[in-house]
Amino acid sequence: MLKINEKMLKDEAMNSSGLCNEQLYLNPQVLPNGDVVFKFYAPGAKSVQVAGMGDDTGFADRVYDLVDDGNGNWSGTVSGLRPGFHYFSFLVDGRRTMNPECPVYRGWARACNAVDIPDPDLDFYRMKDVPHGEVRNAWYYSELTGRYRHIHVYTPPSYDTDLDKKYPVLYLQHGSGESETSWLWQGKINNIMDNLLAEGKAVEMLVVMDCGYAYPKGSGPSAEGPGKDNIFTEVLVKDLVPFINKKYRVLTDREHRAIAGLSMGAGHAGRIGFGNLDLFAWIGLFSGGLFRGDASESPHLQILSKPDEANKLIKLLFIGAGADERGYERIKQSHLTLTEKGIRHEWYEVPGTHEWQVWRKHAHKFLPLLFK
Amino acid sequence: MLKINEKMLKDEAMNSSGLCNEQLYLNPQVLPNGDVVFKFYAPGAKSVQVAGMGDDTGFADRVYDLVDDGNGNWSGTVSGLRPGFHYFSFLVDGRRTMNPECPVYRGWARACNAVDIPDPDLDFYRMKDVPHGEVRNAWYYSELTGRYRHIHVYTPPSYDTDLDKKYPVLYLQHGSGESETSWLWQGKINNIMDNLLAEGKAVEMLVVMDCGYAYPKGSGPSAEGPGKDNIFTEVLVKDLVPFINKKYRVLTDREHRAIAGLSMGAGHAGRIGFGNLDLFAWIGLFSGGLFRGDASESPHLQILSKPDEANKLIKLLFIGAGADERGYERIKQSHLTLTEKGIRHEWYEVPGTHEWQVWRKHAHKFLPLLFK
Numbered sequence: 120m121l122k123i124n125e126k127m128l129k130d131e132a133m134n135s136s137g138l139c140n141e142q143l144y145l146n147p148q149v150l151p152n153g154d155v156v157f158k159f160y161a162p163g164a165k166s167v168q169v170a171g172m173g174d175d176t177g178f179a180d181r182v183y184d185l186v187d188d189g190n191g192n193w194s195g196t197v198s199g200l201r202p203g204f205h206y207f208s209f210l211v212d213g214r215r216t217m218n219p220e221c222p223v224y225r226g227w228a229r230a231c232n233a234v235d236i237p238d239p240d241l242d243f244y245r246m247k248d249v250p251h252g253e254v255r256n257a258w259y260y261s262e263l264t265g266r267y268r269h270i271h272v273y274t275p276p277s278y279d280t281d282l283d284k285k286y287p288v289l290y291l292q293h294g295s296g297e298s299e300t301s302w303l304w305q306g307k308i309n310n311i312m313d314n315l316l317a318e319g320k321a322v323e324m325l326v327v328m329d330c331g332y333a334y335p336k337g338s339g340p341s342a343e344g345p346g347k348d349n350i351f352t353e354v355l356v357k358d359l360v361p362f363i364n365k366k367y368r369v370l371t372d373r374e375h376r377a378i379a380g381l382s383m384g385a386g387h388a389g390r391i392g393f394g395n396l397d398l399f400a401w402i403g404l405f406s407g408g409l410f411r412g413d414a415s416e417s418p419h420l421q422i423l424s425k426p427d428e429a430n431k432l433i434k435l436l437f438i439g440a441g442a443d444e445r446g447y448e449r450i451k452q453s454h455l456t457l458t459e460k461g462i463r464h465e466w467y468e469v470p471g472t473h474e475w476q477v478w479r480k481h482a483h484k485f486l487p488l489l490f491k
Numbered sequence: 492m493l494k495i496n497e498k499m500l501k502d503e504a505m506n507s508s509g510l511c512n513e514q515l516y517l518n519p520q521v522l523p524n525g526d527v528v529f530k531f532y533a534p535g536a537k538s539v540q541v542a543g544m545g546d547d548t549g550f551a552d553r554v555y556d557l558v559d560d561g562n563g564n565w566s567g568t569v570s571g572l573r574p575g576f577h578y579f580s581f582l583v584d585g586r587r588t589m590n591p592e593c594p595v596y597r598g599w600a601r602a603c604n605a606v607d608i609p610d611p612d613l614d615f616y617r618m619k620d621v622p623h624g625e626v627r628n629a630w631y632y633s634e635l636t637g638r639y640r641h642i643h644v645y646t647p648p649s650y651d652t653d654l655d656k657k658y659p660v661l662y663l664q665h666g667s668g669e670s671e672t673s674w675l676w677q678g679k680i681n682n683i684m685d686n687l688l689a690e691g692k693a694v695e696m697l698v699v700m701d702c703g704y705a706y707p708k709g710s711g712p713s714a715e716g717p718g719k720d721n722i723f724t725e726v727l728v729k730d731l732v733p734f735i736n737k738k739y740r741v742l743t744d745r746e747h748r749a750i751a752g753l754s755m756g757a758g759h760a761g762r763i764g765f766g767n768l769d770l771f772a773w774i775g776l777f778s779g780g781l782f783r784g785d786a787s788e789s790p791h792l793q794i795l796s797k798p799d800e801a802n803k804l805i806k807l808l809f810i811g812a813g814a815d816e817r818g819y820e821r822i823k824q825s826h827l828t829l830t831e832k833g834i835r836h837e838w839y840e841v842p843g844t845h846e847w848q849v850w851r852k853h854a855h856k857f858l859p860l861l862f863k
Binding site for chain 2: 129138139145161162163164211212213214216217219220223224225229230231246248251253254255256257258260267271279282298299300303309330339366367368
């Protein structure tokens with residue numbers, strides 16, 4: 120049984136989601152023992168359930184029945200969920216829906232409810248009484264898409280005062296169906312960076328977060344899914360990096376530029392990083408396969424035959440996995456293959472599945488290794 | 492019939508909401524003639540409807556039936572909606588719900604769908620090819636609430652380059668049930684400011700946006716509603732203003748500090764502005780009553796008996812209304828009373844109701860008058 124203190128619970132209720140951060144969310148309600156009370160107002164419904172989503176996080180693929188109080192106020196308590204971030208849906212008469220009164224995130228290629236259960240033993244991703252950086256909303260014009268794109272840029276606490284300083288840059292990507300906002304609201308990357316900096320464990324850097332979907336001029340996502348015709352890897356290299364170089368006080372050589380991502384974002388980081396070693400010297404792949412597809416699609420494959428060159432060019436190749444995730448064996452195989460080929464890399468597995476609590480831990484391990 | 496060009500429609504689909512800005516929203520779909528196609532997937536439902544919300548914006552209080560294609564794909568076209576921002580709900584078998592595949596905003600004290608129909612004749616709030624400011628996510632500690640609070644801060648394009656310059660500040664508040672994110676995503680305040688600056692029509696300034704709800708230490712919103720025990724006006728004066736003064740390069744005298752807001756935010760702006768004339772010299776009230784309640788709650792009432800002092804201290808008192816909003820007569824009465832008392836002020840009414848298209852126009856008129 121967890122023992123979560125009251126402050127953690129209230130902080131969590133106030134710091135969720137990207138739509139509203141100051142109105143305490145009363146639903147779902149996390150209890151000090153880690154149980155979660157879910158509520159849904161649905162007068163006249165025959166059944167209301169709450170269902171976890173995703174690779175098993177101790178919640179996913181399970182469905183729990185809520186009970187009507189007779190006035191349409193359905194509620195129920197779910198026990199035994201692990202600390203961390205859990206996406207979920209409600210099912211009303213069997214139809215999947217969301218509750219607009221619960222915190223809302225971008226996930227599963229739509230708006231999605233989630234609950235973030237504090238871990239009483241982990242506070243590296245929580246907001247603490249340390250100097251705070253900012254996360255900027257900025258917009259850049261993409262020649263390739265013919266449109267403005269919205270990005271988040273984390274700037275460290277010193278950025279507005281050390282005016283002569285130039286900073287290295289990490290490009291950090293979200294997973295499938297998520298967005299440029301996910302490392303902020305799901306990942307709490309600002310808290311992770313602020314806390315590492317306060318402890319003197321990481322180098323000050325900018326963290327640039329873009330949306331991993333982009334479509335050529337005159338086009339857009341098709342009914343076949345948002346992955347089709349996605350030209351994001353080109354957009355990052357040709358439009359985003361030049362914008363960041365011009366707009367912010369950053370160091371522009373390859374040894375001061377990193378790229379990382381989770382899941383689909385690990386795929387992006389691999390293709391962009393290995394495909395542009397003139398631009399990137401540091402690569403982080405969180406819960407993503409390193410080797411897949413043919414060589415033209417996977418520039419990582421080419422490096423396998425040139426371990427000496429890889430070891431010379433790549434300052435850090437970080438591969439993270441959740442020990443319980445479905446793709447674990449495939450991800451670990453990348454580590455074993457690299458070891459066999461003599462390619463230097465950092466392998467980091469933590470308990471957990473294909474979930475944000477794992478990626479927060481990956482980021483927390485990865486960031487202190489950068490630019491040193 | 493409207494004639495909206497394709498670029499406007501695509502820009503709109505890409506620039507909505509605060510959760511995801513780069514995945515083109517295909518639902519609702521605005522057609523070039525201004526018609527809007529709404530879709531909802533609800534297999535097995537007996538009826539699906541779309542319903543407008545709020546003071547009549549040409550959509551509110553009306554309910555339109557969608558039609559099932561036999562596979563649970565319900566859809567329908569609504570004609571005759573005015574350009575501008577419209578909140579809406581879906582009704583599935585009569586129960587109000589939202590569609591997670593449509594853009595999501597904070598409104599009505601929850602997550603809420605909305606559609607933003609471009610106005611072919613108005614582009615002052617659209618993103619254009621001009622220098623762009625940023626909207627920062629920042630966090631400050633509030634002694635009064637005992638918690639960190641999330642704010643947005645618009646910084647003009649020059650902020651990162653004119654490093655010796657200090658800026659005036661506008662504090663800008665949202666309406667009831669909305670949040671600190673609303674002036675950004677619903678209001679497009681960054682575009683309005685960027686465009687005015689590019690035309691040389693406004694003074695460069697910071698725009699600070701906080702959430703108009705705050706609760707004392709150990710407390711939170713009650714079941715009686717988020718307005719109860721709300722100490723936001725104190726929090727802004729005692730915690731937020733000192734934070735902004737310290738954190739940003741701002742001018743700190745009263746003649747370089749303004750406060751404005753819409754609806755509930757006009758109430759906040761009135762109480763905070765008139766109640767702290769040592770801090771604020773510029774006040775903007777958009778679609779909010781000036782005189783209401785007793786004098787202790789309404790410091791504006793006291794100024795009525797001292798027109799000379801008011802005219803000396805207040806550099807600008809701006810009162811905006813939508814000519815068709817329900818509260819129009821009451822708001823206009825403020826204008827008439829002020830005129831009668833000889834208190835200098837700016838009265839600005841535009842066509843429209845209690846809706847964002849009106850408040851965008853108010854902001855567009857108000858901002859160029861500030862700090863001159």
